[in-house]
């Protein structure tokens with residue numbers, strides 16, 4: 483079983499430290515983990531540091547990885563080449579870090595992921611012609627086609643309609659449960675975090691503000707202190723946890739007016 487553990491991790495841009503002292507318990511395959519925090523807290527930065535794009539102090543400890551590249555990373559900004567077809571964009575992601583000789587297995591894997599994500603109608607379309615939500619699903623395909631054991635997904639549902647948001651969160655949860663994938667999702671939707679994820683890491687003010695089972699981490703106190711809302715979690719008649727927001731604390735326009 484794959485596991486990921488962060489030990490005293492730090493990350494900076496050009497000498498400006500954005501994150502420090504990030505230490506987590508062992509996150510294991512089969513879990514879905516939320517990475518939460520306000521805008522600019524450092525969620526994307528933490529992903530870049532874990533994936534190795536950013537260097538810094540501390541250790542990213544991966545155990546039980548059965549391939550040399552056990553992690554796939556779906557960034558917020560996909561950087562896809564607009565002229566490529568969807569099929570080519572997914573195939574290119576599959577070939578990252580491999581010999582440039584495409585095998586029948588590679589084609590089969592691209593077909594499998596395209597079917598899994600129900601994107602058959604898009605396969606011949608140029609990436610540059612797609613809507614924001616369609617591109618986001620291609621980004622998910624690019625991560626999954628690498629057959630990772632750990633997948634870092636940066637706001638993968640931010641451009642999706644409600645039905646597809648639920649669909650993707652449900653799919654990632656079943657891939658975790660059935661295939662032992664460790665899924666880490668940076669997201670702003672705390673309702674999705676409560677409903678679909680086992681563990682939450684909360685980043686704020688350059689460090690780890692909270693870490694643990696999602697239903698223990700997302701409390702009225704945390705919502706007030708970190709997310710600046712007066713809010714509570716209630717279960718609906720079907721037992722699904724729902725975030726009930728009473729009001730925002732503070733005033734978004736106050737600074738501009740003074």
Ligand SMILES: Nc1ncnc2c1ncn2[C@@H]1O[C@H](COP(=O)(O)OP(=O)(O)OP(=O)(O)O)[C@@H](O)[C@H]1O
Pocket residue numbers: 495500519520521522523524525526527528
């Ligand atoms: N390439 C960069 N160069 C310099 N500073 C950066 C760079 N990318 C991010 N930062 C800074 O690092 C901090 C953390 O940014 P990051 O994008 O990791 O936050 P985030 O939690 O992912 O935010 P959001 O929820 O808005 O996507 C911010 O202060 C941001 O301005």
